[in-house]
Amino acid sequence: MIYEHKRNTNIGVGLGVIMQLWGKSMSSASPTMGFIVVLLGIVLFVWGCGQYAKSKGYSGVWGGLGLFSLIGLIILVFMKDRDR
Template structure:
């Protein structure tokens, strides 16, 4: 995995998740602010996962899996890293 891209993915993805879930709680009392936080969080998470996929040398089209709740992100995390060649003992 390419370390610089992985670091950038964490810098964008973690705040994106925090904004998404925090926006859910804000939307109850402060509807416009909560919806804006959810939208900004989703955009940050998409870019963060895009950098994560680039770090694994994968096609950016995989990012659409984010729209499958929980399982999509889990599937992206389990993708095989193509940024380095496979070792002889690794299938």
């Protein structure tokens, strides 16, 4: 794995999950703001999944699996590492 992509994966996936949870919790008080935070969280999560795919030697387009949330991340985890 490439260190830079691994670090970006942790940032993107971690912040993406936190922002999605935070946005869902704040949506009862402010639905519009909650939706925006959740949307930003999804974008960060997909970007983090793309970085994870790059660190395994695949194209960043595979980060689109992040749209399937944790199922997409699990698929990426089980993909063979080409960057050895």
